Amino acid sequence: MTSYDYDLFTIGAGSGGVRASRVSSAYGAKVAVAEEYRVGGTCVIRGCVPKKLLVYGAHFAEDLQDAKRFGWDVGTPKFDWVTLRDNVMADVDRINKAYTETLENHKVEVILDRAVVKGPHELELASGRTVTAGKILVAPGAWPIVPDVPGAEYGITSNEVFHLDALPRRVVIAGGGYIANEFAGIFHGFGSHVTIVNRSDTILRGYDEQIRDRLLQISMTKGIEFRFNAPFEKIEKLDDGSLKIFMAGCEPIIADCLLFATGRKPKTEGLGLENAGVALDKQGAVIVDEDNRSNVESIYAVGDVTNRVQLTPIAIREGQAFADSVFGKKPTRVDYTNIPSAVFSTPPIAGVGMTEGQARNKLGSIKVYQSDFRPMKNVLAGRNERSLYKMIVDAVTEKVVGLHMIGPDAPEILQAAAVAVKAGLTKQAFDDTVALHPSMAEELVLLR
Numbered sequence: 525m526t527s528y529d530y531d532l533f534t535i536g537a538g539s540g541g542v543r544a545s546r547v548s549s550a551y552g553a554k555v556a557v558a559e560e561y562r563v564g565g566t567c568v569i570r571g572c573v574p575k576k577l578l579v580y581g582a583h584f585a586e587d588l589q590d591a592k593r594f595g596w597d598v599g600t601p602k603f604d605w606v607t608l609r610d611n612v613m614a615d616v617d618r619i620n621k622a623y624t625e626t627l628e629n630h631k632v633e634v635i636l637d638r639a640v641v642k643g644p645h646e647l648e649l650a651s652g653r654t655v656t657a658g659k660i661l662v663a664p665g666a667w668p669i670v671p672d673v674p675g676a677e678y679g680i681t682s683n684e685v686f687h688l689d690a691l692p693r694r695v696v697i698a699g700g701g702y703i704a705n706e707f708a709g710i711f712h713g714f715g716s717h718v719t720i721v722n723r724s725d726t727i728l729r730g731y732d733e734q735i736r737d738r739l740l741q742i743s744m745t746k747g748i749e750f751r752f753n754a755p756f757e758k759i760e761k762l763d764d765g766s767l768k769i770f771m772a773g774c775e776p777i778i779a780d781c782l783l784f785a786t787g788r789k790p791k792t793e794g795l796g797l798e799n800a801g802v803a804l805d806k807q808g809a810v811i812v813d814e815d816n817r818s819n820v821e822s823i824y825a826v827g828d829v830t831n832r833v834q835l836t837p838i839a840i841r842e843g844q845a846f847a848d849s850v851f852g853k854k855p856t857r858v859d860y861t862n863i864p865s866a867v868f869s870t871p872p873i874a875g876v877g878m879t880e881g882q883a884r885n886k887l888g889s890i891k892v893y894q895s896d897f898r899p900m901k902n903v904l905a906g907r908n909e910r911s912l913y914k915m916i917v918d919a920v921t922e923k924v925v926g927l928h929m930i931g932p933d934a935p936e937i938l939q940a941a942a943v944a945v946k947a948g949l950t951k952q953a954f955d956d957t958v959a960l961h962p963s964m965a966e967e968l969v970l971l972r
């Protein structure tokens with residue numbers, strides 16, 4: 525028997541790596557995890573958590589405006605970016621500490637250092653120390669993609685956006701996906717002028733078309749500007765520090781901040797995986813089988829680095845499945861069907877299952893039910909913003925195969941409704957459920 529320093533060495537203490545390390549250790553494995561930045565990973569440190577707190581912060585803009593119609597005199601509200609930024613960062617520190625303590629309480633050795641792979645069982649830390657492990661789990665996440673155009677270095681990514689010294693007056697956001705639409709709502713709420721620049725004419729590819737269109741229409745009504753089919757040509761820095769952004773097909777835009785939200789690629793560059801012969805795909809993702817195992821027997825990978833579904837709950841499930849299967853003697857595979865997801869735009873979008881288009885292509889015969897309504901709070905507030913809920917039903921089995929919504933609290937409502945879709949319930953099961961009145965969610969059981 526070869527003896528190794530550790531049974532498991534995990535690269536990356538993010539959503540997937542933390543779960544896998546903690547659970548493997550609980551099963552009795554000797555585990556170490558290397559983290560080159562901060563324990564918690566993207567979601568906790570510079571993703572889901574601080575982003576959602578900024579969304580809450582920005583929402584006060586509309587709430588304070590609407591409050592007047594509900595009888596409140598709130599004077600002239602003033603927003604202070606530095607206060608919110610520092611409070612959010614303090615909360616991130618708190619969670620970072622809690623994650624570290626959880627790992628240590630589970631006897632996982634936390635090594636704050638960069639690790640690279642040297643062979644199927646060998647790694648090297650930036651400090652120069654070499655370690656060996658029976659199994660290596662690659663969980664380094666993904667990294668923002670920045671388009672290769674002159675002056676791109678003047679832009680920032682989601683890595684930097686949480687730390688801005690001051691609130692920019694004019695923001696250009698490149699991309700039309702999750703991060704672009706979420707930060708458009710955030711900056712607009714804080715009072716910045718926002719322009720989204722996208723190279724195609726579609727935002728949020730993969731979401732239901734009508735729901736995306738509704739977000740676009742609401743965002744434009746709010747004053748967020750869009751430039752479509754506008755690939756970047758160059759970015760220049762002007763004498764006053766502002767940026768002049770040149771795109772094909774439209775006039776240049778002057779802005780104080782350019783945020784690239786143009787996708788994320790697996791973080792495998794310089795990771796040394798070639799030293800062990802680990803196969804990567806064209807995007808640099810580790811190719812794994814259903815059990816998260818690479819082509820090298822001792823090397824596994826979970827989370828964004830595998831480029832399957834870039835969401836935290838999926839990375840966590842993959843980490844758990846790895847630990848259960850490899851150290852817990854409980855072979856487990858992640859079920860990738862009916863994954864609910866949300867865009868924390870203003871208002872938010874949430875969806876589960878097939879979109880109308882996908883269902884038509886796959887099933888042929890479908891029924892679509894929808895409710896297009898103005899939430900009662902918006903009516904009294906005089907806010908002309910309508911919600912849209914769509915239910916996609918298989919016409920043969922009557923099962924609900926998709927639910928898609930845009931409107932206040934859509935992610936909160938959808939999480940509960942996703943249980944019904946996952947369980948394969950029919951439209952009749954929704955109809956049989958008594959409405960909870962008055963709520964927005966009741967629209968789901970009143971669809972005719």
Ligand SMILES: Cc1cc2nc3c(=O)[nH]c(=O)nc-3n(C[C@H](O)[C@H](O)[C@H](O)COP(=O)(O)OP(=O)(O)OC[C@H]3O[C@@H](n4cnc5c(N)ncnc54)[C@H](O)[C@@H]3O)c2cc1C
Pocket residue numbers: 535536537538539540541558559560561562563564565566567568570571572573575637638639640663664665666682703791795826827828829833834835836837839
């Ligand atoms: C702005 C933003 C908002 C997001 N919002 C949401 C959301 O609302 N909901 C959602 O579900 N998902 C969201 N995501 C996606 C989510 O953050 C990721 O899917 C998730 O964090 C992936 O987990 P992971 O374990 O694969 O990697 P990560 O959480 O990225 O963790 C990887 C860790 O590995 C470390 N690392 C990398 N290389 C090395 C090395 N060589 N040595 C040591 N350490 C290394 C990194 O520093 C990092 O801490 C968001 C992402 C971003 C960028």
Ligand SMILES: NC(=O)c1ccc[n+]([C@@H]2O[C@H](COP(=O)([O-])OP(=O)(O)OC[C@H]3O[C@@H](n4cnc5c(N)ncnc54)[C@H](O)[C@@H]3O)[C@@H](O)[C@H]2O)c1
Pocket residue numbers: 671698699700701702703704706721722723724726727728729755756785786787788833834835865866867868
């Ligand atoms: N709420 C959430 O769950 C959430 C929030 C943020 C991020 N995430 C995860 O992080 C991932 C990365 O987010 P993202 O918004 O960066 O990626 P994304 O894949 O959602 O969107 C990328 C966008 O950038 C556009 N684009 C690509 N190259 C471009 C270029 N050169 N110029 C202009 N536009 C360009 C694409 O057309 C697309 O609209 C997401 O795929 C998602 O899985 C999830």
